[in-house]
Amino acid sequence: MSDKEELSAKLRIILRDIRYLTILKHLKIANVDYGKSIMLNTKIPLAEIVEILDDLERLGLIERVHGATLKNTEAKFKLSSEVHKHHTYYRLTREGDHLLRHLEDRMLIDAYMEIVKNDNLALSILRLADELNADHALTYAKLTHKRLEEITPKIEELVKMGLLEEKNSKIIKFADRKAKPKKETRTHHKYYGLSRIGELVVREMKRRGILPK
The missing domain is CATH 1.10.10.10 (Winged helix-like DNA-binding domain superfamily/Winged helix DNA-binding domain)
Incomplete structure (x- = not known):
């Protein structure tokens, strides 16, 4: 090596x-x-x-x-x-x-892609985070057809990696969310969206065909 x-x-x-x-x-x-x-x-x-x-x-x-x-x-x-x-x-x-x-953005992006490219659930969550802007674990679970018990640890793993970050639900406007569940869900969940480096990684994975455009 x-x-x-x-x-x-x-x-x-x-x-x-x-x-x-x-x-x-x-x-x-x-x-x-x-x-x-x-x-x-x-x-x-x-x-x-x-x-x-x-x-x-x-x-x-x-x-x-x-x-x-x-x-x-x-x-x-x-x-x-x-x-x-x-x-x-x-x-x-x-x-x-x-x-x-x-350590430049390019090196970071390539390293992150190597980590997640074969993790189908991680890829699905990152794709949805890009589409939804910010949403909570229950929405990710519904849209991936997975149980909440499966989605939550994977979201936490992506947050730990720095690809997702917790968003402040109090300042998230309804217009920022494309999946809009019932009104009562808005303030009772943690909302997750892409971090800056997460956005760059998703953009590059789209360019390379790892994620759909």
Whole structure:
């Protein structure tokens, strides 16, 4: 496997959970940081951050920096009250930095397409999200002829990946929704639509014939 193929494979792994990319991007800005500070800056719960840091370290995208050898100027987000505390610090490895420096929309789109192109349910939901603009899980279930118990985990998976996002139901106009169930459903559900990168991925899948135009 070439270096480019190996990097693409690792990108597909981290794109299954957008929090991984969020933490990598934070470390790119912070230079060096530790769990609690990452939590404060990304709003990701600390327990989840610890697991993600372990995964990213196993992938070779980040590495540990011992606090005793860390210069105060290296950690840009270090809290002044914690300067003398001992933490486990992390920074990007050369490979992690290389991935982020070359991470463009095209690379993201190709990686996302590789992940979902053989997942028929994911493709159906993304196609409907493009057509509906924003709607709730029950509508997706009805239009895919699937049970809600099947649709909900798949929607959550696509949200986790960053292809779908939750929309604020209070500001969704009826005109924005092409599937209009009964009036009472409008304010009692979470509404889901395509994220910015989700829109780009769907557009490219249409262009390549993976999704119908």
